[in-house]
Amino acid sequence: MKKSNMAMGIICTLNIILFIYAASAKLLDFYNFQFSLSESPFIAPFAGILAWAVPAIELIIAVMLVIPGLRLAGLYASFILMSLFTVYITAMLLFTSDIPCSCGGVLEEMSWGTHILFNCVFVALSAWGIYLLRKKRRMLPILPALA
Template identity: 40%
Template sequence: MNTKTLYLDIAIRVLFVALYTYTAAMKLLDFPVYRIKMRRQHFFEPLKEWLVWGVPIAELLVATGLILPFLVAAPRLRRAGLVGNLMLISGFTLYTGLAASGIFGYVPCSCGGFLEGMGWWVHFLFNLVFTALAAVGVWLQRDMIRGADVSPSVCGRFSG
């Protein structure tokens, strides 16, 4: 991974760690209001209470997964954190797209912080941009993974 790629990878990770930490903190700091808004979402009733706790926990776990490989020097975990990130933001983007299309009727935004002030279409576009960034983050790891899978003995066979 060259220097520019590494800096872009770090910038994407920092951006998502900040986003997820911020939104999870906003949800947990104003938990009673967040819980009411989540209970008004259009999910199966038994799933709602799981999501009340699951969404901020998932955000914090993904944020941790994005920085943990650097803290414990585990380069193979770098891609896993980014794939988890892409899955989480893709789920949020799908939901905001459905909410923006009006398929659910009125739904309050339970995202927390400044995201709640966005309209659904603006929120959907915001999430699309972040989904694209998450996809770029996964794509950037391709060279690192390929390089990590090649051992010196294999390289020696191919060198003249």
């Protein structure tokens, strides 16, 4: 197995585990997740919809990362979602004094600095996966029958 294929497998597996775990933790403790969202000064008006949308999006991304034809879209979605989470946490730290955590599970136990670092690692992993997959696709002939 080529190193880039192995790296892609590791990147996708880590993201799949993260998103399935995070979505499951939120859904298993749905009331507290929704309550935490409603306590956020930035997203409180959207807490009801976000409480369902965030875990659904996380699960959809995990499925996209499993399906080879959707993997690139899944990596882009992972990159965007983790970037948004990171910006949200940073904004909360900069502009509010009381910061509710709605992450769920073990992620809820991290300090905010650790959480930002954790998110940045996953943003970087997704970016690396995008790079590897786009590089691999550029090497493939566009019309294999003519190659």
